[in-house]
Amino acid sequence: MIMVYCEQRNGELLNVGPELVGKAVELSKDFDGNVTAVICGHKINHLAELLIHYGASRVIVIEHPLLEKYNVDAYTEALYQVVKSENPEILLVGATLTGRELGPKLAARLKTGLTADCTNLEIDSDSKLLLMTRPAFGGNLMATIICPDNRPQMATTRPGVFPMPQSDSQRRGEIILFTPRLSEEDIRIKVEKIIQKIRKHKDITAEKVLVAGGRGVGSKENFELLEELAELLGGGIAGSRAAVDEGWLPKDLQVGQTGKVVRPKLYIAVGISGAIQHLAGMQESEYIIAINKDPEAPIMKVADLAIVGDWKPIVRRLIQQLKQTMNIQEEKIS
Numbered sequence: 001m002i003m004v005y006c007e008q009r010n011g012e013l014l015n016v017g018p019e020l021v022g023k024a025v026e027l028s029k030d031f032d033g034n035v036t037a038v039i040c041g042h043k044i045n046h047l048a049e050l051l052i053h054y055g056a057s058r059v060i061v062i063e064h065p066l067l068e069k070y071n072v073d074a075y076t077e078a079l080y081q082v083v084k085s086e087n088p089e090i091l092l093v094g095a096t097l098t099g100r101e102l103g104p105k106l107a108a109r110l111k112t113g114l115t116a117d118c119t120n121l122e123i124d125s126d127s128k129l130l131l132m133t134r135p136a137f138g139g140n141l142m143a144t145i146i147c148p149d150n151r152p153q154m155a156t157t158r159p160g161v162f163p164m165p166q167s168d169s170q171r172r173g174e175i176i177l178f179t180p181r182l183s184e185e186d187i188r189i190k191v192e193k194i195i196q197k198i199r200k201h202k203d204i205t206a207e208k209v210l211v212a213g214g215r216g217v218g219s220k221e222n223f224e225l226l227e228e229l230a231e232l233l234g235g236g237i238a239g240s241r242a243a244v245d246e247g248w249l250p251k252d253l254q255v256g257q258t259g260k261v262v263r264p265k266l267y268i269a270v271g272i273s274g275a276i277q278h279l280a281g282m283q284e285s286e287y288i289i290a291i292n293k294d295p296e297a298p299i300m301k302v303a304d305l306a307i308v309g310d311w312k313p314i315v316r317r318l319i320q321q322l323k324q325t326m327n328i329q330e331e332k333i334s
């Protein structure tokens with residue numbers, strides 16, 4: 001059986017859970033077809049059915065007042081009890097901020113291995129082992145890792161790596177309530193206060209259109225032009241690590257291996273060379289436009305439309321034409 005831990009925050013499912021359920025359904029064809037999703041918290045029963053609609057055959061709801069807020073001690077203990085009683089072959093966890101903490105701690109408790117930040121998961125047709133692929137040596141090669149001797153085989157995958165499966169409200173499955181044995185003494189960390197981070201930008205993984213800038217954009221001020229283009233297209237801005245390192249963009253707008261994985265309908269890469277670590281975060285986008293003065297830049301090879309030239313006049317022209325098409329009366333763009 002394949003088990004997927006599906007994270008919820010304040011009673012809402014994070015997308016990475018259903019994404020992993022979708023992948024698990026695909027992988028389970030090599031097993032018994034059974035995908036068990038696990039959710040953990042307090043008063044979260046309403047999420048169980050959603051996971052069945054996304055393809056889980058069973059959902060285990062771990063319910064306890066001490067699980068109301070995420071706490072690594074309580075969540076590890078609760079999940080440990082479920083995994084021990086269910087003995088899954090495979091356990092998948094979303095590589096979110098909390099998943100990156102919970103996954104390895106749980107793996108250590110279970111005395112098994114974990115491959116972090118996988119970019120692909122497959123089943124070996126002969127050995128039936130999980131093949132966990134992830135970048136290694138700074139992204140210069142892809143390593144496929146197996147866990148032959150210990151169970152479960154554990155992997156984490158970042159949000160957006162796998163597509164969101166179709167939800168089908170007709171799908172039926174089993175919902176099991178699990179009450180873990182937990183007491184205050186199990187919890188060494190006391191969460192006193194949770195402060196919500198106020199973001200200026202929307203989560204880039206949720207944007208349908210992204211205008212991403214790289215070092216070639218040249219300055220923080222120049223990003224205003226990209227913002228304008230993004231706004232006209234109803235999307236947001238993002239960038240390469242070089243742009244983030246320069247201090248032109250906040251880290252949560254970084255796309256790539258150490259940033260976020262995005263798959264918008266349209267990705268416009270402006271002044272981005274297309275290093276392998278950047279491509280890892282955006283090459284699943286539906287349509288890619290690259291604007292670069294170097295026709296040999298690797299981004300041009302993954303682009304559906306490659307525009308060779310200095311980005312500024314090209315972007316200005318695009319803005320101007322979009323405004324004309326949309327009938328927006330604006331100041332002259334110089």
Ligand SMILES: Cc1cc2nc3c(=O)[nH]c(=O)nc-3n(C[C@H](O)[C@H](O)[C@H](O)COP(=O)(O)OP(=O)(O)OC[C@H]3O[C@@H](n4cnc5c(N)ncnc54)[C@H](O)[C@@H]3O)c2cc1C
Binds near residue numbers: 215
């Ligand atoms: C372990 C590791 C993890 C990494 N993770 C990430 C990651 O998550 N995301 C990421 O993006 N990178 C990541 N990197 C860095 C990555 O290797 C590249 O260094 C980075 O992506 C380069 O950013 P860039 O394309 O903006 O800059 P550059 O490579 O410097 O490219 C700038 C591009 O702009 C073009 N250009 C310049 N001027 C103009 C102009 N006027 N008009 C049009 N085009 C112009 C140039 O031709 C060039 O192609 C990682 C590296 C390592 C080792």
